[in-house]
Amino acid sequence: MNLALADIRHRLGRFLMTCVGLGLLMGVALSMIGIYQGVVAEALALSRSLRADLWVVESGTRGPFAESSRLPGDVREMVARLPGVAAAGAITLRTAEMQAPQGVLRVQVMGYEPGRPGGPDAIASGRALGGARFEMVADARARLPVGATVLLGGDRYRVVGTTRGLVASGGDPLVFVTLRDSQELQFKLAPPAARRAQAAGTGGGGTDTVNAVIARLAPGADPAQVAETARRWKHLGALTDAEQSDLLTRSVVNRARVQLGMFTVVLLFVSAVIIALIIYTMTMDKLREIATLKLIGASDGTIVGLVLQQALLLGAAGYAAAVLIVFATRGFFPRTVALGPAEVAVMAGVIGAICVLGSLVSIRAALRIEPQQALGG
Structure with a gap:
């Protein structure tokens, strides 16, 4: 017993x-x-989904996840011509609030060029972004079904696809838009501010700016060697995928x-x-x-x-x-x-x-x- x-x-x-x-x-x-x-x-979900071997950022910064990084848009062409680089794509990344059917939703907006590195690795439902303006792919955490319409930066975006498990390090769901839409949302000045900037001689009309350029390397290429080549331009910094992952786990979410x-x-x-x-x-x-x-x-x-x-x-x-x-x-x-x-x-x-x-x-x-x-x- x-x-x-x-x-x-x-x-x-x-x-x-x-x-x-x-x-x-x-x-x-x-x-x-x-x-x-x-x-x-x-923290690692986005970088793994992008399958980037190299992150090219503004010199003296640690990339868009840790701090502000701004590069001219033509840097992508420079990176694409580096020995060992198979493909390169420019991205922008910023936090924003948008008006969704369920109310105000805080998201992290990522802009990329369809057909180039920078988009989500897999689409859970719907389709990926095409060439049309004001389309959006949202993570399932945003609870936006395919076909939903949201208001972001004064423009209406239509959700054409959804992803799963892609959120920012702070827990905000990620949404993907075209690079042009994201650049206008992030860098374009309002007309009065643009006129003042032009009058002061500081520009104000250009939006050809990105936060980082990501690259996928050819088989056999050494990421550390390609990163060192990118750093030879004094206005550029570069991180390998291992360095970016270490930065995210040890610094951003530590x-x-x-x-x-x-x-x-x-x-x-x-x-x-x-x-x-x-x-x-x-x-x-x-x-x-x-x-x-x-x-x-x-x-x-x-x-x-x-x-x-x-x-x-x-x-x-x-x-x-x-x-x-x-x-x-x-x-x-x-x-x-x-x-x-x-x-x-x-x-x-x-x-x-x-x-x-x-x-x-x-x-x-x-x-x-x-x-x-x-x-x-």
Whole structure:
């Protein structure tokens, strides 16, 4: 007869309620781990989708994801002629608000030249951008169906396609428009401001400016060598894809990662304390039963097994509830919850260790119970 299971059946309702409560607590900790992983996945999603081997940016800057970068539009032709470059495309990137059917929506607008590097790698529904003006491809996170019309920068754009999983490092959904539309949205001055700029002799009518040029290299080309060649022009900087990924994970989203990591550690510590208290309370509630077991000759190993098995069953049931809750609700989170088998398995091991460590105090207390207490002494 398994004493732990027999005791759980005797107090089944209480045990299940405790498991649900622990499941909610563990679910918060598990979701924090998923969001922690999701921040990194979101930061790298765009660069991976673009499949860029080289990022050419303004000299002295670290690219459009980290800080402002502006280049003349003809830099794309210069980059395309570099030895080892197979294709090059100019892009713009900015954050904007647009009027969508569901209200004001904050997005990150990316402009690119259809047919050149810079567009999304895959279209989930609809089609990619063509040559027409005022068309848009939006990520599914924006909740804009194909055919929807939005107002951006005073112009009406029609959604012709959707992507999936492409968001900015801050969590804003990405929308793609043609480079010309994006340049006018970002760089074109209003007529009064343009007239003042022209009168001052500073221009004001040109919009042939981009934030970066991305390049795909020919097979066998060395990205570091091509980047060094681009840097020979003093007004250009260049980052390889590995350098861009390192910049995104270590600089752009580093503070968010550290904050989420610290919050996850605090949650795990709180979970450990609560699990230890619950196990201790469950053990003390069985004080007379444990004393009776000792009175009839049960060994210390039997008592230890009773407490430890209940702790592990409590942790396993609570963690199962946590996994079900998180996977059933993660689609409603405002940020990506990236949880795979590795994260779930590691968290299961952590919960198991917490349950074992949390039961040590209860085991010590159970072993100190005297058999005479079964008789009321």
